[in-house]
Amino acid sequence: MLRFLDAGESHGRCYVGIIDGIPAGVEIEMENINRLLKERQRVYGRGGRMEIENDEAIILSGLRGRMTTGGPIGLMIENRDYENWKDFMSPIDGIKGKGGVTVPRPGHADLPGILKFGFNDARNILERASARQTVIRTAIGGIAMEFLRQFDIEVKSHVCSIGGIVSKPNGKDKSFWINVENSLLRCGDKEAEEKMRAEIDKAKAMGDTVGGIVEIIVERVPAGIGSHTTWDKRLDTRLAAACMSVQSVKGVEIGMGFKTAERYGSEVHDEIFYSENGFYRKTNNAGGIEGGISNGEDIIVRCALKPIPTLLKPLNSVDIRSKMSAKAHVERSDVCAVPAASVVLKAVVAWEIAVAFLDKFCGDNIDEVKNAYEHYIKRLNFG
Numbered sequence: 001m002l003r004f005l006d007a008g009e010s011h012g013r014c015y016v017g018i019i020d021g022i023p024a025g026v027e028i029e030m031e032n033i034n035r036l037l038k039e040r041q042r043v044y045g046r047g048g049r050m051e052i053e054n055d056e057a058i059i060l061s062g063l064r065g066r067m068t069t070g071g072p073i074g075l076m077i078e079n080r081d082y083e084n085w086k087d088f089m090s091p092i093d094g095i096k097g098k099g100g101v102t103v104p105r106p107g108h109a110d111l112p113g114i115l116k117f118g119f120n121d122a123r124n125i126l127e128r129a130s131a132r133q134t135v136i137r138t139a140i141g142g143i144a145m146e147f148l149r150q151f152d153i154e155v156k157s158h159v160c161s162i163g164g165i166v167s168k169p170n171g172k173d174k175s176f177w178i179n180v181e182n183s184l185l186r187c188g189d190k191e192a193e194e195k196m197r198a199e200i201d202k203a204k205a206m207g208d209t210v211g212g213i214v215e216i217i218v219e220r221v222p223a224g225i226g227s228h229t230t231w232d233k234r235l236d237t238r239l240a241a242a243c244m245s246v247q248s249v250k251g252v253e254i255g256m257g258f259k260t261a262e263r264y265g266s267e268v269h270d271e272i273f274y275s276e277n278g279f280y281r282k283t284n285n286a287g288g289i290e291g292g293i294s295n296g297e298d299i300i301v302r303c304a305l306k307p308i309p310t311l312l313k314p315l316n317s318v319d320i321r322s323k324m325s326a327k328a329h330v331e332r333s334d335v336c337a338v339p340a341a342s343v344v345l346k347a348v349v350a351w352e353i354a355v356a357f358l359d360k361f362c363g364d365n366i367d368e369v370k371n372a373y374e375h376y377i378k379r380l381n382f383g
C-alpha cells in the first residue's frame, strides 16, 4: 500500500514528508522533482514570500545512490522565511502570543479553526492550513511521477481559465513548459495568457484576488486501475478527494463533468470500437474513467479554485477577543493561486494514479511490479 504523511508549518523550520510503499529499485531523478518545485514557486500571481524561498527537496532516507530501497522515503523542504519568524514560531522558544492573529479572514481556515480547537490566536491555525504545505505535496507527487515514468505514464496540466478568461489551446498537446524565469502562465493560448496576466494585475491593483480552473491530463494509463467494487477503491473517488484536499479547490470534475447533466446520453457516452490494437473510443467525455475504473483513454480532471482569502483591501470581520467589528487580518499574500496550483494538482493526481497502479500491480521491487504489469498487458491484448 502506497501512503504518505506530512508535517510542517508555513513559517516553521521546514516541511517533512514520509512516503511508504514505493517499491525498491526505482531510480529517482532529483532534478525532475526540484524542477517541479521551481515551477510551483515561480509562476505568475505569487506574492513576496516566493522571493524569499528557494524550494529544494532534501531526501533523508529510503534511497541509496538515487535508487529506492523499499524503505520509507523521508524528505524535507526548508522554509527560508523561518529565520524571520523563529522568535514566534520556534517549537520550543517561540514567544507565546507574539505574531498573533485575532481578526479572522473570511475564506481562510482562521475562524472555524479557532472555534474547533479553542484558541484565541488564529496563527495556531493558519500556519498549518497554509498552502505552503503544497510544497511538500508537490515533492511527494514528484516521487510518484518518477515511479510512473517506469511505465511511460505522464501527467500534464495547464491553466484553463482565470477570473472567467478562458484559454483555447490549439491541438491536443496542452503541455507547455513554463518559462520559469519569466513566470509565464501555462495555458497554451498566447492571447488568453496575456488577458489572464492582465486580470491578475487588475485584481492586484484593486487589492483583490482571483480564482480559476486548471486541467490535469494523465496519458498512457492502462485500462483497469481503480475498481467499481467498493466506493473507496473507485479511481474517481480517490482523484476527487485528493484534488479537493488542495487548499482553495472548490470543484472537481472528470471528463465532461458538470456538462453531462445538460446533455442526452447519446451526446455523452463514448461509443466502443475494436481494431487489431484492441478496444478504442473516438471520444473521451468520460475523462478516461467508467465505473471508477480507468478505461485506457487519457484521464482528464479539472479543478476550480476560489480566489485567495487574504485581500489587501480586507473584508469585514470580527475581532475574536473584543467581538468588535474589524477589517480582516492582512498578511503579505499571493493574488492568484491558479498557475501554482496547476503544478501542485499535477503532482497530487500523479500520486493517486501511483496508488491505484500499485494496488493492482504490487511488488516489493520494480521488476516484480513490471512483471505483473506486463503479464496483465499481455492479457489485455489477448496475448
Ligand SMILES: Cc1cc2nc3c(=O)[nH]c(=O)nc-3n(C[C@H](O)[C@H](O)[C@H](O)COP(=O)(O)O)c2cc1C
Residues within 6 Å of the ligand: 047, 107, 108, 109, 129, 130, 131, 132, 134, 246, 247, 248, 249, 306, 308, 309, 310, 332, 333, 334, 335, 337, 340, 341, 344
Ligand atoms: C498555491 C496556493 C497558494 C495560496 N496562497 C495563498 C495566500 O498567499 N494567501 C491566502 O490567504 N491564501 C492562499 N491560498 C489559499 C488558502 O491556503 C486557502 O484558501 C485556505 O487554506 C482555506 O482553505 P480552503 O480554501 O480550501 O477552504 C493559496 C492556495 C494555493 C493552492
Ligand SMILES: C=C(O[C@@H]1CC(C(=O)O)=C[C@@H](OP(=O)(O)O)[C@H]1O)C(=O)O
Residues within 6 Å of the ligand: 010, 047, 048, 049, 050, 053, 129, 130, 131, 132, 133, 134, 135, 247, 331, 332, 333, 334
Ligand atoms: C508560502 C507559500 O504559500 C503561502 C500560502 C499562504 C496561505 O495562506 O495559504 C500564504 C502565503 O504565505 P505568507 O503569508 O508567508 O506570504 C503564501 O505565500 C508557498 O506556496 O510556498
